[in-house]
Amino acid sequence: MSGDGAPALTVDGRGLKVEIVASLWHTDVMDGLVAGAVRAAQAAGADYRVTRVAGAFELTVVAEHLARKGADAIVALGVVVQGETPHFEYVCASATDGLTEVARAHAVPVGFGLLTVDDVQQALDRAGLEDSKEDKGAEAVEAALSTALTLRSL
Numbered sequence: 808m809s810g811d812g813a814p815a816l817t818v819d820g821r822g823l824k825v826e827i828v829a830s831l832w833h834t835d836v837m838d839g840l841v842a843g844a845v846r847a848a849q850a851a852g853a854d855y856r857v858t859r860v861a862g863a864f865e866l867t868v869v870a871e872h873l874a875r876k877g878a879d880a881i882v883a884l885g886v887v888v889q890g891e892t893p894h895f896e897y898v899c900a901s902a903t904d905g906l907t908e909v910a911r912a913h914a915v916p917v918g919f920g921l922l923t924v925d926d927v928q929q930a931l932d933r934a935g936l937e938d939s940k941e942d943k944g945a946e947a948v949e950a951a952l953s954t955a956l957t958l959r960s961l
Contacts, residue, residue: 820853843935843944867905
């Protein structure tokens with residue numbers, strides 16, 4: 808499982824604003840990812856807002872806007888499932904490159920909660936649902952808040 812070796816982060820996010828941007832595709836998976844992200848933001852004591860967008864491709868432009876508006880951390884949540892065409896590669900590469908550029912250009916941490924999977928079951932296993940093996944929504948919030956705190960300390 809991809810979560811092997813992951814750090815256990817305990818984050819004090821009080822005073823930080825985390826923007827959670829989540830796509831609408833694959834409702835069950837996305838509801839789990841968003842719920843995990845919200846739980847993690849609440850547990851850290853961070854202020855948060857959830858904004859929904861059409862799909863994974865749209866995560867980048869909204870993340871860019873939120874970075875310009877002064878977000879302390881951004882979390883991008885989405886699901887792209889491998890299909891029969893190269894569309895998967897284009898969307899994954901565009902979203903990944905775009906979110907990386909937002910983080911670099913604005914020095915704002917972007918928690919990467921974009922699941923790029925071979926099938927829906929792999930996404931469900933990572934969605935933070937009752938039967939899931941991992942909670943990538945929570946992990947993305949913890950990573951983004953932890954990085955925001957590191958940046959503040961430098």
